[in-house]
Amino acid sequence: MGNEQNWAGNLRYSAEMVHEPRDAAEVQRLIADAAARGVGVRALGSRHSFNDIADSDGVLISTRLLTGELRCDAEAAAGRAGTVTIGAGIRYGELAIALEERGLAVANLASLPHISVGGAIATGTHGSGDAVGSLATAVRGIELVDGTGAVRMLRHGDADFAGAVVGLGALGVVTRVTLAVEPAFAVAQTVYEGLRWSALLDDFGAITGAGYSVSVFTRWNSDGPDQIWVKRRVTEPGQAAEADALLAAGALAALEARHPLPGISAESCTEQLGVAGPWFERLPHFRLAFTPSNGAELQSEYLIPREHAAEAITALRALADRIRPLLQICELRTVAADELWLSAAYRRDALGIHFTWLQRQDEVEALLPEIEAALAPFSARPHWGKLFTQTTAAIAPLYPRHADFVALAAEYDPQGVFHNDYLRRVLL
Ligand SMILES: Cc1cc2nc3c(=O)[nH]c(=O)nc-3n(C[C@H](O)[C@H](O)[C@H](O)COP(=O)(O)OP(=O)(O)OC[C@H]3O[C@@H](n4cnc5c(N)ncnc54)[C@H](O)[C@@H]3O)c2cc1C
Numbered sequence: 001m002g003n004e005q006n007w008a009g010n011l012r013y014s015a016e017m018v019h020e021p022r023d024a025a026e027v028q029r030l031i032a033d034a035a036a037r038g039v040g041v042r043a044l045g046s047r048h049s050f051n052d053i054a055d056s057d058g059v060l061i062s063t064r065l066l067t068g069e070l071r072c073d074a075e076a077a078a079g080r081a082g083t084v085t086i087g088a089g090i091r092y093g094e095l096a097i098a099l100e101e102r103g104l105a106v107a108n109l110a111s112l113p114h115i116s117v118g119g120a121i122a123t124g125t126h127g128s129g130d131a132v133g134s135l136a137t138a139v140r141g142i143e144l145v146d147g148t149g150a151v152r153m154l155r156h157g158d159a160d161f162a163g164a165v166v167g168l169g170a171l172g173v174v175t176r177v178t179l180a181v182e183p184a185f186a187v188a189q190t191v192y193e194g195l196r197w198s199a200l201l202d203d204f205g206a207i208t209g210a211g212y213s214v215s216v217f218t219r220w221n222s223d224g225p226d227q228i229w230v231k232r233r234v235t236e237p238g239q240a241a242e243a244d245a246l247l248a249a250g251a252l253a254a255l256e257a258r259h260p261l262p263g264i265s266a267e268s269c270t271e272q273l274g275v276a277g278p279w280f281e282r283l284p285h286f287r288l289a290f291t292p293s294n295g296a297e298l299q300s301e302y303l304i305p306r307e308h309a310a311e312a313i314t315a316l317r318a319l320a321d322r323i324r325p326l327l328q329i330c331e332l333r334t335v336a337a338d339e340l341w342l343s344a345a346y347r348r349d350a351l352g353i354h355f356t357w358l359q360r361q362d363e364v365e366a367l368l369p370e371i372e373a374a375l376a377p378f379s380a381r382p383h384w385g386k387l388f389t390q391t392t393a394a395i396a397p398l399y400p401r402h403a404d405f406v407a408l409a410a411e412y413d414p415q416g417v418f419h420n421d422y423l424r425r426v427l428l
Contacts, residue, residue, distance in 0.1 A: 004060070006047045010298060010361055015060040018044065022065045024143065024151055024175040031173065032149035034059050035417050042420055043173040045119020046091060048112075049385035050299050052422045053123065053168065061173050063089030063118050068176060070098045079103040081182045083140050088118030088174040092135075093288035096280035104181040108132045108213065109283040111331070118174045123385035124166045124343045126352065127283060128231075128333030129213040130205070134345055137338045139165050141178035146171060147413030163401065163408045166342040168384055170405075170423055171412040185233050187212070187282035190274045191258045192228040192251035197317070199249040200225060201310040208334045208351075210245045213283060216332040217260045220320035226329075227258055231283060234276045260285060260329050261356075297328055298364055301354040301383035302371070303344035306334060308378040309351045315374040316353065323371070326364055328356040341401035344381040352383070365389060384426075391425055402427075 004013045016039075021027045034041045039058030046064075047054070054060070068087030075082025079102065086095060092106075093113030099105055108127040110120060117135075119125075126134035141155045142164065152172070154161045164171050200207055200216065208214045211230035218225035228251060247253075257266035257273060266272070268290035270282050281287070304312050313332070316323070323330075331354040335345040344350060353375070357364045368389045372380065381398050382388035396402040406428060409418075419428065 006049060006054070008050055008298060008359070010050060010359065011052060011055065013044075013055050013060060015042075015056045015058060018060045018062050020062045020065050024145055027061060027066075027145045027173050027175055028149045028151065030059065030061055031145055031147065031417065035147065035149065035415055040420055041173075041417050043118065043122070043169045045089070045116035045122070046114060048115045048119065049123065050387050051385065052420070053385055054119075055422065056420055063087075063116055063173070063175075065089060066118075066175055067094070070095075072102065072104075076102070076104055076181050079183055081180070083178050084181050085141070085176055085178045086117065088142075088177050089116050091116055092120065093280070099181060100184055100278055100280060103184050105184045105279045106135075106138050106179060106181055108135065109280065110135065111215075111285045113280065113284045113286070113288045117177055117179070119385075121165055121177065122167055122169050122174070123383070124340070124345070125385065126333075126335045126345070127213060128215050128352075129336065130209050130334045130349070131336050132213065133336045133338045134340075134343055136165050136340055136343060137336075138179045139177060140180050142174050143176040144172035144174045147415055147417045151175075152412070160408060162339050163341045163405050164412075166340045166384075168342065168423065168427065170409040170418050170427070172418070185235065185279050186276045187231050187279050188234050188274045188276040189229065189231045189270060189272045189282045191254040191272050192230060192246045193226070193254055194224070195228055195246070195249060195251040196224040199251075201313060203249070204309045206245045207249065214333070215285070218330045218332065219262070219327060220317060220323055220330065222320075225332075226262065227254070227260060229260075229285065260331070296359050298357040298359055298361060299355060299383075299386045300357065300364070300368060300371070300388055301352050301386050302375050302380035302388070303335065303350040303352045303383070304375060304378040304380045306349040306351045312351070312353065312375060312378050312380075315377075316371070319370060319374055322367060323355070326357050326360055326367060328358060330355050341405050342384070342399060344383060346399065346401070353380075354383075357387075361387070392427060395426055
């Protein structure tokens with residue numbers, strides 16, 4: 001058992017060694033050496049996953065120093081929609097600052113800016129937005145070192161591309177990523193309260209469509225959700241009318257800044273009260289300079305087809321008394337469908353039902369099968385980087401390209417150097 005832990009501190013990595021290579025050539029040497037010794041290898045990003053997805057009983061290859069120089073294509077260099085290429089170890093918060101200096105933006109961010117780009121795309125990490133895909137949908141190219149130590153370049157449109165992007169670290173260590181960017185934009189964030197369940201469930205789409213990115217926070221109280229965070233791109237036409245949808249549904253705009261967890265200071269949260277500001281200081285819920293969320297937590301998330309939103313929420317409300325004693329907060333958010341084989345939004349517009357738990361892992365893991373059973377009728381796909389108890393038998397049928405992915409992984413990693421307990425349990 002090693003000394004290195006994940007961000008939440010609920011997992012001690014079993015690797016004998018954590019290496020911090022600076023370029024693809026060093027990654028190649030590390031993988032070749034591990035393969036020759038017959039020990040396993042995993043990429044390690046910013047360690048924000050809550051399960052053993054990144055664990056290895058051999059060596060870990062941290063991407064911390066694989067940040068590289070940001071390179072813009074001609075369009076992006078002129079401040080227009082285009083692409084940028086960057087090292088996979090860069091964190092979104094750092095990337096955002098480099099983009100903003102050039103007048104550029106990515107379409108969306110997760111709830112926190114501290115996660116690495118490579119780790120986020122490998123697990124299908126997402127933010128919220130009816131029309132916005134997961135962070136992996138911005139990927140236009142990847143450079144990776146496969147299980148044989150060879151460097152491979154994959155571009156959007158290549159045969160393997162849609163299989164390789166949300167790759168769970170099973171195909172190789174991604175060293176560089178090319179991302180779609182657009183001109184920087186401004187966002188205004190407003191928190192609404194007082195919405196009743198009936199108003200949310202009668203027209204779920206009207207609420208999640210009330211802005212560019214909408215998050216519903218709930219502790220499953222009987223009257224209604226606690227808060228609705230609405231992030232609006234302020235230059236978009238018709239925006240005022242969309243916001244009115246929330247007021248029309250009976251919600252009120254909060255007059256003070258809020259934290260999603262009741263009773264906690266909003267100091268660590270991004271600016272609210274409708275004050276417009278840069279995209280990267282509004283799209284995440286938490287500021288880069290602060291410990292995100294409460295700091296001591298576990299997380300689970302299940303993504304279902306959005307058309308089942310009302311039924312799934314009703315099924316979970318029936319479990320409220322079981323969920324609440326272990327819960328800090330739940331977040332409901334939407335993700336647009338995509339074509340990435342292992343994305344939880346593969347070919348279906350999704351609703352993510354996210355749980356931030358107290359750090360009581362045994363009790364949480366004892367409860368998860370009940371939640372998974374309640375959501376099974378909606379073919380709930382678990383977030384790859386959070387706690388869940390489903391195994392391959394339940395997960396494989398949820399992904400039409402599952403067998404193709406397993407075959408692709410075998411092609412990129414014929415010796416199985418990237419196999420770990422997690423992959424053997426949930427994928428292979
Ligand atoms: C406080 C908090 C808030 C979060 N909020 C959100 C959220 O809003 N939305 C959401 O969807 N998720 C969220 N997550 C989950 C998180 O985004 C994912 O777990 C994500 O994978 C973390 O990225 P990481 O760099 O820390 O990856 P790690 O946990 O280090 O690794 C995750 C996986 O990615 C692989 N990997 C990492 N880097 C590479 C690489 N360069 N090449 C190949 N494989 C690689 C690893 O091998 C492993 O399989 C949150 C987590 C925390 C702790």
